[in-house]
Amino acid sequence: MADTVRLRPGDTIGILGGGQLGRMLALAAASLGLKTHIFCPEPDSPAFDVTADFTIAAYDDIGALNAFAAAVSVVTYEFENVPGPTAAHLAARVPVRPGPTALEVSQDRLSEKDFLSGAGIELATYARIDSDDDLKAALERFGGRGVLKTRRFGYDGKGQVMLRQASDQRGARRAIGDAPAVLEQLITFEKEVSVIVARGVSGQTEVYDVTENRHEHHILKTSTVPASVSASTAATAKTIAGKIAESLDYVGVMGVEMFVVADGDGERLLVNEIAPRVHNSGHWTEDACLTSQFEQHMRAVAGWPLGSAERHSDVIMENLIGNEAESWEEILREPGARLHLYGKRASRPGRKMGHVNRIRPKSA
Amino acid sequence: MADTVRLRPGDTIGILGGGQLGRMLALAAASLGLKTHIFCPEPDSPAFDVTADFTIAAYDDIGALNAFAAAVSVVTYEFENVPGPTAAHLAARVPVRPGPTALEVSQDRLSEKDFLSGAGIELATYARIDSDDDLKAALERFGGRGVLKTRRFGYDGKGQVMLRQASDQRGARRAIGDAPAVLEQLITFEKEVSVIVARGVSGQTEVYDVTENRHEHHILKTSTVPASVSASTAATAKTIAGKIAESLDYVGVMGVEMFVVADGDGERLLVNEIAPRVHNSGHWTEDACLTSQFEQHMRAVAGWPLGSAERHSDVIMENLIGNEAESWEEILREPGARLHLYGKRASRPGRKMGHVNRIRPKSA
Numbered sequence: 001m002a003d004t005v006r007l008r009p010g011d012t013i014g015i016l017g018g019g020q021l022g023r024m025l026a027l028a029a030a031s032l033g034l035k036t037h038i039f040c041p042e043p044d045s046p047a048f049d050v051t052a053d054f055t056i057a058a059y060d061d062i063g064a065l066n067a068f069a070a071a072v073s074v075v076t077y078e079f080e081n082v083p084g085p086t087a088a089h090l091a092a093r094v095p096v097r098p099g100p101t102a103l104e105v106s107q108d109r110l111s112e113k114d115f116l117s118g119a120g121i122e123l124a125t126y127a128r129i130d131s132d133d134d135l136k137a138a139l140e141r142f143g144g145r146g147v148l149k150t151r152r153f154g155y156d157g158k159g160q161v162m163l164r165q166a167s168d169q170r171g172a173r174r175a176i177g178d179a180p181a182v183l184e185q186l187i188t189f190e191k192e193v194s195v196i197v198a199r200g201v202s203g204q205t206e207v208y209d210v211t212e213n214r215h216e217h218h219i220l221k222t223s224t225v226p227a228s229v230s231a232s233t234a235a236t237a238k239t240i241a242g243k244i245a246e247s248l249d250y251v252g253v254m255g256v257e258m259f260v261v262a263d264g265d266g267e268r269l270l271v272n273e274i275a276p277r278v279h280n281s282g283h284w285t286e287d288a289c290l291t292s293q294f295e296q297h298m299r300a301v302a303g304w305p306l307g308s309a310e311r312h313s314d315v316i317m318e319n320l321i322g323n324e325a326e327s328w329e330e331i332l333r334e335p336g337a338r339l340h341l342y343g344k345r346a347s348r349p350g351r352k353m354g355h356v357n358r359i360r361p362k363s364a
Numbered sequence: 365m366a367d368t369v370r371l372r373p374g375d376t377i378g379i380l381g382g383g384q385l386g387r388m389l390a391l392a393a394a395s396l397g398l399k400t401h402i403f404c405p406e407p408d409s410p411a412f413d414v415t416a417d418f419t420i421a422a423y424d425d426i427g428a429l430n431a432f433a434a435a436v437s438v439v440t441y442e443f444e445n446v447p448g449p450t451a452a453h454l455a456a457r458v459p460v461r462p463g464p465t466a467l468e469v470s471q472d473r474l475s476e477k478d479f480l481s482g483a484g485i486e487l488a489t490y491a492r493i494d495s496d497d498d499l500k501a502a503l504e505r506f507g508g509r510g511v512l513k514t515r516r517f518g519y520d521g522k523g524q525v526m527l528r529q530a531s532d533q534r535g536a537r538r539a540i541g542d543a544p545a546v547l548e549q550l551i552t553f554e555k556e557v558s559v560i561v562a563r564g565v566s567g568q569t570e571v572y573d574v575t576e577n578r579h580e581h582h583i584l585k586t587s588t589v590p591a592s593v594s595a596s597t598a599a600t601a602k603t604i605a606g607k608i609a610e611s612l613d614y615v616g617v618m619g620v621e622m623f624v625v626a627d628g629d630g631e632r633l634l635v636n637e638i639a640p641r642v643h644n645s646g647h648w649t650e651d652a653c654l655t656s657q658f659e660q661h662m663r664a665v666a667g668w669p670l671g672s673a674e675r676h677s678d679v680i681m682e683n684l685i686g687n688e689a690e691s692w693e694e695i696l697r698e699p700g701a702r703l704h705l706y707g708k709r710a711s712r713p714g715r716k717m718g719h720v721n722r723i724r725p726k727s728a
Contacts (some may be wrong), residue, residue: 027414031704033706049394050390051414307696
């Protein structure tokens with residue numbers, strides 16, 4: 001069944017997940033006169049404060065899923081680890097956007113890499129690891145070094161182990177619970193960048209400017225736009241993101257993370273991973289673009305025309321992690337700083353509490 | 365008691381009124397990590413869809429008001445006709461911002477004019493009208509022409525009658541129900557402009573650029589920024605708005621409507637009226653400024669530092685009235701157009717359903 005459902009103002013978008021991404025999606029939907037219904041197991045979800053309706057239930061609660069599907073015109077999600085059976089159950093009742101392929105591919109690091117390779121996208125060399133023997137063989141091919149990552153449920157550096165010369169191979173597999181994994185060749189990269197791309201039901205594509213990302217303790221700390229890459233690298237990065245969205249027949253906003261590696265005098269791009277959702281490295285779009293990634297995703301999911309991804313300002317986005325959000329008042333006093341807080345009750349180390357977009361006039 | 369209450373992220377702002385202004389205030393509060401609680405008698409209020417909590421009750425429901433006051437850290441309102449006893453009852457329990465003076469003054473056209481005159485602000489000549497004799501005497505002084513307006517509850521042209529030579533004076537007073545009124549001298553103005561001013565608890569003031577307004581059938585149709593007035597008139601308009609906010613010891617955002625009248629070779633400004641709340645003629649700030657009037661009001665009411673009122677783009681705001689919102693899809697396709705819909709269920713002639721901000725690069 002071709003999914004061509006188009007919403008009208010006043011219709012309801014269902015969102016799986018009630019964290020800060022769901023919250024910012026709900027706020028964007030409201031500005032467009034769309035309603036949201038958030039489905040999330042956690043009773044204290046930040047998105048519940050800004051939505052017309054919400055359901056607190058487990059993702060395998062069939063009764064709750066049926067009622068949710070009946071109450072909404074389309075379903076989307078704020079996280080890629082939506083259980084497959086949940087997505088399938090909903091998709092039989094109501095359009096799910098982005099569609100099942102994007103979800104399946106991005107939930108499994110191996111499927112994702114196989115899919116991207118098949119679509120002609122350049123990646124770091126990788127190998128499937130199901131056993132100690134697989135790991136031994138792959139490490140030999142990769143010169144004894146690599147990053148071992150679980151195929152599923154990894155985020156913010158969780159579920160991965162770095163392997164260097166003379167590493168404890170057995171210990172590494174144990175550290176990830178002997179889970180099915182991939183080994184990625186260790187690459188020396190110059191920079192980490194990402195591209196946010198949006199694609200509508202009609203195939204209309206809007207690509208945001210390339211973002212340069214800096215991580216601390218495996219968590220995104222800052223995103224800077226424009227990225228300090230060459231014009232041709234920037235153009236290539238945007239083309240790659242568009243190509244991936246096209247290959248997936250994607251509907252919605254997607255984040256594509258890439259490494260910039262030195263290549264002779266020039267730069268080369270290797271895709272690291274994709275996220276079939278609005279992305280932390282796209283939070284700057286809210287204050288530096290005509291259309292934010294959140295509004296863009298709601299427009300795409302509603303079957304509406306996309307807005308322009310044009311950027312009107314330079315910007316550095318900084319995540320406020322743990323107790324860093326305590327400096328909210330200083331940030332409010334800072335000229336050009338745009339504070340965003342997520343309404344989370346308790347701050348914990350490593351928890352994303354908000355972010356700040358520091359805006360500057362556009363450089364060129 | 366000096367009102368110096370300062371909120372923290374996660375605290376709750378109570379808002380009286382659940383229309384589009386309350387809705388946009390709630391959305392702005394959420395971005396800052398503040399919660400809102402909307403109090404409104406209408407069960408179908410658009411703001412209920414985007415707020416953590418709401419109360420459906422009459423403004424004289426003492427039990428509901430007490431519970432509301434206990435649930436919030438500060439109270440504000442989206443409309444100036446909050447009943448005096450409601451405001452007084454709440455103010456005895458929780459800070460109400462803007463304060464009682466602003467509300468009293470702006471609820472009564474005569475008090476407002478007396479207050480503004482007393483503060484040295486230029487207005488069209490006016491007279492208090494309590495009887496047919498008052499009207500007769502005033503008309504004689506004003507050359508037989510004027511606008512008769514009820515002192516209370518006038519908006520969008522309601523509660524006013526134009527009187528010209530040989531008018532039916534008795535009929536005019538009957539048309540406004542013989543209500544206490546003022547007669548304003550008819551003036552010939554070149555343009556209608558307004559200024560949005562924000563003032564914080566500490567006295568910090570931020571003034572937005574002057575807006576040129578065009579009305580249709582007494583309802584605001586467009587607001588254009590920059591206004592086509594001289595630089596000195598623009599500066600004067602901003603000074604006047606700041607002076608009024610100061611005189612009222614105001615906390616929050618206020619709209620000040622003014623007439624530009626020809627004065628020899630130059631321009632002169634006469635204040636028409638003030639609105640102690642976010643204002644329709646300030647909706648352009650959401651897409652053309654770093655800080656919108658809605659965020660600014662929430663910051664002021666929370667006792668927080670104000671943001672910059674700096675404008676980064678030129679803009680024309682157009683109200684979408686009645687069935688005009690049906691063109692939402694064409695607007696979404698328009699480059700540079702920012703659509704805002706209010707989530708109102710039924711469209712009626714004259715009902716404000718949304719607005720669009722059409723953005724252009726800043727001219728100078």
